[in-house]
Amino acid sequence: MENVIELKNLTHKYDDKLVLNNLNLSVKKGRIFGILGKNGMGKTTTINILMGFLRPTSGVCKVLGEDSHNISPKTRARIGLLHEGHIAYDFMTIKQVEKFYSNFFTTWKKEYYYELVNKLHLKENHRISNMSCGQRSQVVLGLIFAQDPELMILDDYSMGLDPGYRSLFVDYLKEFVSTSEKTVLMTSHIIQDMEKIIDDAIIMGYQKLLLHTSLKNFKKSFHCYQVPKSSSTDNLQTDNTISNIETIKTKINIYSFKTISEIKKYLKSKNVSLETLKEIPLGLEDAFIGLTGKY
Amino acid sequence: MLKSIIYKEWIKIRWAVIVSFLVVFITLIYVQLEIRHYIELMTAFSNWLYIIQRKMLYYEIFKYFPLIIGGVISILQFVPEMSKHRMRLSYHLPISEKKLLLSMTSVGFSLLIVNLAIIVGGLVGISYIYYPAEIVQSLLITILPWLLGGIGVYFLTSTIILEPSWIYRIILMIITFAFMKLLFMESGYNEYQFSIWKYLLIIVFFPLMVLFPGHRFRKGIN
Amino acid sequence: MLNKISRYVIILLIIVVAAIYLPNFYWMVFQKSVRSPSIYYSPIKDDFVYRQWNRLTGSKYYDADGNTITDKEFRIALPFYYYRDLAKWGELPDSVKTIKFDHDELRKEMQMLRINADDFHDPLIQLWPLIESKPKYAKLSMPNEFFRITDRIEFFDPDSNKVKKEMSEMFTNSMKEKGFKFPDKFIFGNPTTRKSFDEGYFIVDNDNYTYHLKKIEGKPFCVKTTIPRNLDIKRIFIYEDTRKEFYGLLFTNSNDVYLITYNNYELIKAPLEDYNPDKMKFVMIADPLFRTFNFSDDEKSTSIVTDRNYNLIDKFEISGTPKENTITGKIAKTIFPFKIDTYSRNTEYINFDIKINYLLGLIGILISLIIFFIISRKKQFNYKENWFDIVIIALTGVYGLITVLIIKPGYWD
Numbered sequence: 001m002e003n004v005i006e007l008k009n010l011t012h013k014y015d016d017k018l019v020l021n022n023l024n025l026s027v028k029k030g031r032i033f034g035i036l037g038k039n040g041m042g043k044t045t046t047i048n049i050l051m052g053f054l055r056p057t058s059g060v061c062k063v064l065g066e067d068s069h070n071i072s073p074k075t076r077a078r079i080g081l082l083h084e085g086h087i088a089y090d091f092m093t094i095k096q097v098e099k100f101y102s103n104f105f106t107t108w109k110k111e112y113y114y115e116l117v118n119k120l121h122l123k124e125n126h127r128i129s130n131m132s133c134g135q136r137s138q139v140v141l142g143l144i145f146a147q148d149p150e151l152m153i154l155d156d157y158s159m160g161l162d163p164g165y166r167s168l169f170v171d172y173l174k175e176f177v178s179t180s181e182k183t184v185l186m187t188s189h190i191i192q193d194m195e196k197i198i199d200d201a202i203i204m205g206y207q208k209l210l211l212h213t214s215l216k217n218f219k220k221s222f223h224c225y226q227v228p229k230s231s232s233t234d235n236l237q238t239d240n241t242i243s244n245i246e247t248i249k250t251k252i253n254i255y256s257f258k259t260i261s262e263i264k265k266y267l268k269s270k271n272v273s274l275e276t277l278k279e280i281p282l283g284l285e286d287a288f289i290g291l292t293g294k295y
Numbered sequence: 296m297l298k299s300i301i302y303k304e305w306i307k308i309r310w311a312v313i314v315s316f317l318v319v320f321i322t323l324i325y326v327q328l329e330i331r332h333y334i335e336l337m338t339a340f341s342n343w344l345y346i347i348q349r350k351m352l353y354y355e356i357f358k359y360f361p362l363i364i365g366g367v368i369s370i371l372q373f374v375p376e377m378s379k380h381r382m383r384l385s386y387h388l389p390i391s392e393k394k395l396l397l398s399m400t401s402v403g404f405s406l407l408i409v410n411l412a413i414i415v416g417g418l419v420g421i422s423y424i425y426y427p428a429e430i431v432q433s434l435l436i437t438i439l440p441w442l443l444g445g446i447g448v449y450f451l452t453s454t455i456i457l458e459p460s461w462i463y464r465i466i467l468m469i470i471t472f473a474f475m476k477l478l479f480m481e482s483g484y485n486e487y488q489f490s491i492w493k494y495l496l497i498i499v500f501f502p503l504m505v506l507f508p509g510h511r512f513r514k515g516i517n
Numbered sequence: 518m519l520n521k522i523s524r525y526v527i528i529l530l531i532i533v534v535a536a537i538y539l540p541n542f543y544w545m546v547f548q549k550s551v552r553s554p555s556i557y558y559s560p561i562k563d564d565f566v567y568r569q570w571n572r573l574t575g576s577k578y579y580d581a582d583g584n585t586i587t588d589k590e591f592r593i594a595l596p597f598y599y600y601r602d603l604a605k606w607g608e609l610p611d612s613v614k615t616i617k618f619d620h621d622e623l624r625k626e627m628q629m630l631r632i633n634a635d636d637f638h639d640p641l642i643q644l645w646p647l648i649e650s651k652p653k654y655a656k657l658s659m660p661n662e663f664f665r666i667t668d669r670i671e672f673f674d675p676d677s678n679k680v681k682k683e684m685s686e687m688f689t690n691s692m693k694e695k696g697f698k699f700p701d702k703f704i705f706g707n708p709t710t711r712k713s714f715d716e717g718y719f720i721v722d723n724d725n726y727t728y729h730l731k732k733i734e735g736k737p738f739c740v741k742t743t744i745p746r747n748l749d750i751k752r753i754f755i756y757e758d759t760r761k762e763f764y765g766l767l768f769t770n771s772n773d774v775y776l777i778t779y780n781n782y783e784l785i786k787a788p789l790e791d792y793n794p795d796k797m798k799f800v801m802i803a804d805p806l807f808r809t810f811n812f813s814d815d816e817k818s819t820s821i822v823t824d825r826n827y828n829l830i831d832k833f834e835i836s837g838t839p840k841e842n843t844i845t846g847k848i849a850k851t852i853f854p855f856k857i858d859t860y861s862r863n864t865e866y867i868n869f870d871i872k873i874n875y876l877l878g879l880i881g882i883l884i885s886l887i888i889f890f891i892i893s894r895k896k897q898f899n900y901k902e903n904w905f906d907i908v909i910i911a912l913t914g915v916y917g918l919i920t921v922l923i924i925k926p927g928y929w930d
Contacts, residue, residue, distance in 0.1 A: 053383060054515030055928050069514060070930060077389035087381050091307055103299040104388050339675030340646075340661055347642045347663070348708070393519050427673050429642045429665065454527070466923065467527075473534045477859055477867075485640035486867045490859075493869040497533060504530075506523035510927045 003062075004029050004151050004183040005050065010059035012045050019045045021207040022059070027200075029150075032177060032184040034194050034215070037204030038292050043187055044084075046204070047155045050185065051081055064151060077105055080149035084156045086137045090129035094122060094139065101143055109146045116142035116172065134165030141169060145176055154186040158193060166190065170197055191285040195219075203291060210243075210291055215284060222287045224280040225254045225263055232271045241266050244293055253280070255290040296390055297398055304402035308371045312406050315364050319410060322356060323417035329353070330425050339425070346430060350483030354418050354434060358479065361445020364410050368403045369452035377456050386513055396509045400453055400502060407449050411442050433484040440487045443498050444478040450501035451475075458508035460517050521905075521929060528909060528924050532916040533857065536871075539916070540849060540856040547845045553798070553813040554579075554835050556820035559594035560613050560806050565820060565833040566594050581833060597623065597804040616805045628758050628803040630766065637752055637768070637794055638864035644673065646708050648715045650731045650738070657710040660732070664688075666701040666720070691737035692730070698723040705753035707765075712757045716764055719753045719777075727753075729764075729782070742782040751794065753777070760803065768794050774810075776827075788829045789821060796863055815839045847877060854878030854914035878914065885910050885918040892922065902929045 005027040012020040019042045027033045037043045048054035049061050055069040062068065064075050071079075089097055094117055102108045120135050128136055137157070144152060154173075158166050170193050177184055188194055194201070195215050203211040203218075211218060222243075227233060233252045236245055241263070244255040256263055264274055282290060330353060333342050345351045352358075376382045385399075386392055415438065422431045451471040458464050478494060481487065487494070556567040565581040568591065578591040589606070592599035596613055600623065603609040612618055644663040652658060662672040662681055669689040672681040689699075702725065706718035717731030717738070725746035731738040744750075748769050755765040763776040767784065772792055775784040792799070792812045800811040807830065810821045816839040822830045840846050855873045874881075889910050900907070903926045909917040 048515060051383070052387070053513065069928075073389040073391055076387055079387075081383070081387050083380065083383050085379060087379055087384060089303065089375075089381065089384065091375050092303070096302075096306060100299050100303050103296055104390070334676075339678075340659060340663075343644070343663060343675045344646065344659065347644055425678055427644065427663075427665070427678065429644050433640075433642050463924075466531075470531050470534050473538055474530065477537065480860065480867055483640070483865065484642065486865060488640055488866065490867055490869040497530065500526045500529070503519065503523045504526050506520050507527055507927065510520040510523070514928045516925075516927060 002029055003027065004031075004064060005033075005185060006060070006062040007046075008060040008062075010046075010049065010061055011057050012042070012049065012054070013057045018207060020049075020056070020059075023209065025202060025209075025212070027183060027185060029183050030181045031199045032186070032197055034198040034201035035185065035187045035204065036191070036194070036201055036288060037210075041204040041206060041292075043204055044155075047084075047153065047187060050153055051083075051155070052076075077147070078150045080144035080147050080152040082140060082144060082152070082154040082157055085159055086133065086140045086157075088128050088136055088140050088143075091127070093125045093127050095124040097128065097139065097143065098146070101147070105147050107148050109148050111146075112148070112176075113142040113146035116145065133160035134162060134168075137161055137165060137169060141172060145172075150181075150183065152182060152184045152186075154184065156187050156189070158188045158190045166193060173197065191288050195284050203288065205292060219282070219284050219287055221257050222282065222291060223256055223258070223260070223263075224282050224286070224290055225256065225260070225277055226280050227252050227254065227267070227272060227274070227277050230273065232273070236270060236272070243291055246290070246293075253290070255287075296388075300390075300395065300398045301402050304372055304399055307375060308368050308403065308406065311367050311371050312410070315367070315410055316413065319360065319413050319417070322360070323414075323421065326354060326356060326418070327421045327424075330421070334425070343426070343430070346426070352437060352484060354422075354438065357414055357418065357438065358441055360414060361407075361411055361442050362448050362475065365407050365445040365447075365449035366452050368407055369449050369456065372399060372403050373453050373456035382457070382512060386509070392509045392513055393506055396457070396505045397502070400450065400505055403453070404446070404449060404502070407445060411445060414438075415442070436488050436491075437481065437484045437486075439491055440478040440481070440494065443491070443494060444475055447478070447498045447501055448475060450504055454504045454508055457505055457512065459512045463508075463511075520927060521902075524924060524927065525905065525909075528917075528920045531920045531924065532909070532913050535916045535920070536853070536855060536857045536913070537859055540853050543849055543852070544840070547849075548840060551815070551837060551840075553815070553818045553837070556811055556818060556833055556835070557595050557598065557802075558807055558809050558820065558822040558831065558833075560804075561594050561596065565822075565831070566591055567818075567820075567833075567835065597627065597806075614806055623805065625759060626803070626805040628756075628760055628762075628801075630754070630756060630799075630801045632754060632766070632794075632799040634795055634797060634863035635865050636754070638866055640865060643704060645704055645706055645718065647672075647717065647730070647732045648708065648710065649733075649735070650715045650717060651733050652715075657712065657715055659710055666699065666704065668699045670699075688730075688737045688739075692728065692739050695728065695739045695741050696726070697728055697739070697741075698726075703750065703753075705755060705765075707755040707757060713759055714757050716755055716757050719755065719764070721750055725750075740782075742777075744777065744782055744784060748775075762803070766801070774799075785827050787821075787827065788823060789819075791817075791819065850874035850877035851881045851884075852915055854881050854916075882911060882914040885914045889918055889921070899926065902926065 003026040007023050007025040010020055010023040023046065035043055035046060045054065049056050050063060050068055052068045052071045063071060064078055066072060066075050092100065098110065098113050102110060116138050120138055122135070128139060157169055161169065174197050176182070198215055200214050202209055229247060229250050229252050236242060238244060241258055242254055242256050246253040254263065258266065260279055264277065267274055346353060376385060385395060388395060418434060419431055422434055448471065451467065455464050455467045455471065458467060552570045554567045554569040556565055559566050562580065566586065567579050569577050569579065571577070578586045578588060580586050592602050593608055596603055596610060600609060610618060644665055646660050646663055648657055648660060662674050664670055664672050670685060670692060672684045674681050700723055702721040702723060704718055704720050717729065720728045720730055722728060727742045727744040729740040729742050749771060751768040751770045753765055753767045761779045763778055765777055767775040767777055772794060774787040774789055774792065776787065777784060787810055789810055789812070797812045797814045802809040808823045808825065808827060812819055815837060817837065818835045820833045824830055841850070853874065855871055855878060858870045858872060859868055861868060906921045909921060
């Protein structure tokens with residue numbers, strides 16, 4: 001299957017500050033792909049480059065076969081963008097904004113738009129600026145659906161949405177994608193929602209990729225082990241075995257992709273008492289935080 | 296596509312355009328009333344004498360109209376696009392950035408020109424009632440730099456708003472102020488008669504100015 | 518390509534604005550205020566005295582040899598100008614040379630004309646009021662119409678904004694009778710009622726003959742003057758002065774100045790040298806004994822004195838250093854390879870004149886280029902894509918250098 005998105009040694013600096021360091025990534029057609037990571041890890045930079053609003057310092061970022069910073073108008077028509085904060089032409093009404101966009105796309109599907117927007121029970125001449133964030137997100141999603149793009153890049157779709165609209169958004173997206181061969185790349189802070197929809201994800205850490213896998217896999221293979229704090233635990237450091245260490249008063253949480261037997265062997269070599277070692281069950285969000293760290 | 300761009304720009308500026316038509320219209324009536332009032336009060340002869348010898352510009356109330364109209368149209372067109380990075384929506388449309396920006400400014404520019412044409416037409420029409428051709432001609436020569444000022448400000452303001460970096464914006468604001476000042480220095484009529492074409496020669500290139508900020512926005516240069 | 522051009526449009530604009538404002542800022546900071554001296558001819562000393570004004574020292578007075586004299590000495594040397602002061606001090610002479618001192622006579626004999634360079638460059642709507650030269654009342658009054666000259670003379674009635682047919686025909690016919698060839702080339706007059714009498718207009722016709730046109734009791738009075746047609750007239754200034762010595766001054770494009778003698782239109786050439794009406798201030802003073810012509814610019818002030826028959830008596834010159842030739846001026850020329858002048862006190866028009874500083878400017882450009890190469894070497898400048906930047910610096914020096922460094926190139930891919 002062809003790669004819809006392909007990053008090769010993607011590097012970006014702001015002045016001298018290195019933000020992306022040789023990022024490599026490819027997204028295959030038909031996949032729903034998530035980019036996760038704490039703030040300040042280059043998530044926004046990556047999205048800006050992918051969307052074509054930032055020219056990378058070096059490396060390659062191909063979207064639908066074209067350099068993202070030089071993407072042709074024709075190819076742009078095949079990409080639907082959802083910008084952070086559900087940006088829309090606020091000064092237009094429901095009807096005006098549809099009329100405006102429809103002329104730009106040969107494959108415009110008006111019915112997709114109204115299917116979503118009609119559920120808001122607003123008049124056609126209702127201005128977008130007078131809508132709640134949730135209502136606006138429906139309009140924006142409707143416009144993207146009507147465009148019927150091959151690739152959708154959705155930046156922080158959950159921002160400002162209450163749980164109702166959030167799940168509505170996810171439901172519609174899932175439904176839309178399932179009926180066609182769409183590729184989606186999305187970011188969000190709401191890990192539970194992502195779990196419902198994402199096939200693969202990357203988790204970005206400081207100047208490196210922490211993980212590139214499916215969320216299911218991640219949840220299954222990532223563990224948290226707890227031992228009491230002692231002088232020997234003070235010497236523990238993150239390495240190939242230990243992804244992260246967290247001290248909570250008298251206890252130490254050790255995050256790792258290793259199985260319990262592997263970790264026991266490892267801790268023994270470090271003279272850590274294994275008597276009270278126990279595995280703590282992790283939700284996806286806990287696992288995410290465990291991997292990326294709280295700070 | 297062009298139709299859609301015109302449609303969107305029209306939505307943004309239609310009220311301003313209608314209001315400016317009204318204000319221009321009312322001001323034209325005011326100018327005419329003022330001329331009539333003056334003539335009744337001091338005779339037509341002394342009115343002419345004031346205009347010819349004292350260089351009274353009876354249309355001076357319009358001096359900054361083109362500037363204000365040009366600025367307002369530009370602000371209404373581009374501030375909504377640049378606030379919250381809404382311009383990203385426009386730049387992602389399946390049309391080249393250059394075509395997009397030039398079409399957007401063409402819409403505002405055309406409406407500005409219509410507005411200026413009404414001012415010029417109205418003033419010439421009123422003047423022909425009360426004054427001979429020499430005075431009407433001097434009116435045209437004298438307001439030409441003001442009109443060019445309006446056109447210049449339209450493109451400069453658009454450039455400033457479209458520019459993503461605040462440092463560049465401030466530099467461009469200073470340049471705009473300094474350049475505009477040059478077109479409003481007159482103390483009487485016909486003073487730009489021999490130099491206005493040189494100013495025109497510079498302003499002719501202004502429509503291209505909006506492209507560079509667009510390029511900078513697109514490439515994420517700050 | 519268009520994006521590149523767009524950047525250069527912005528750069529061009531900044532350079533233009535910089536070339537207009539920066540040299541002015543420079544001079545605002547570094548220029549000391551200098552004014553040209555006022556020179557007078559003293560009938561007491563039979564020599565020149567002058568006054569020099571300076572912001573720091575105020576007025577200072579000198580004799581022709583450059584010795585400082587006091588304010589009082591200066592005034593005593595010029596009894597025709599300062600007779601009131603002299604009378605107060607009890608220093609008033611009974612007579613000066615052959616002239617007996619009489620206040621009323623003196624006042625009648627004095628006349629002073631000032632013409633600045635911008636008087637030659639003043640846009641004027643060519644509509645003129647023709648004042649009645651033999652008014653019914655003591656004072657002059659404005660007429661009810663303006664005239665213009667096309668292929669005839671037309672009188673406009675401001676009330677109706679229409680041509681007065683009868684009057685226009687009457688005047689056109691009268692002028693044609695005298696041989697006036699329409700249309701005109703110039704109309705010169707002094708259309709104000711704040712004068713004691715009116716001498717109408719001097720009009721140059723299409724054949725370069727000068728006509729004198731007045732309105733007397735509502736009727737045209739037109740004279741074909743004897744002013745030669747090959748004079749290449751630049752401007753005539755009319756002065757209705759009670760002395761009635763001359764109608765006014767005639768300036769030619771070869772920078773000669775003539776007086777048009779009253780009644781017979783004979784021309785008397787003023788013995789001036791190196792007078793440039795486009796740049797200099799001009800003052801003519803007539804007193805009971807002499808005629809003084811003063812003209813000056815930043816570079817030089819000249820005073821020429823003649824007797825009452827315009828025979829040269831003496832000449833005096835004070836040269837100043839024009840600001841361009843001072844060290845400050847030379848530095849300015851080196852920094853700024855050119856400047857654009859929009860405002861000048863020598864004209865009422867607003868200009869856009871590019872003044873190039875050739876040799877020193879080239880040095881400045883070279884320095885700018887060197888600075889650019891040093892800076893751009895560190896910043897990995899893309900010469901292939903932005904070679905025109907260097908052309909800009911080579912043409913505009915410091916303006917281009919600053920602008921190109923601020924308005925950085927984009928990514929041209």
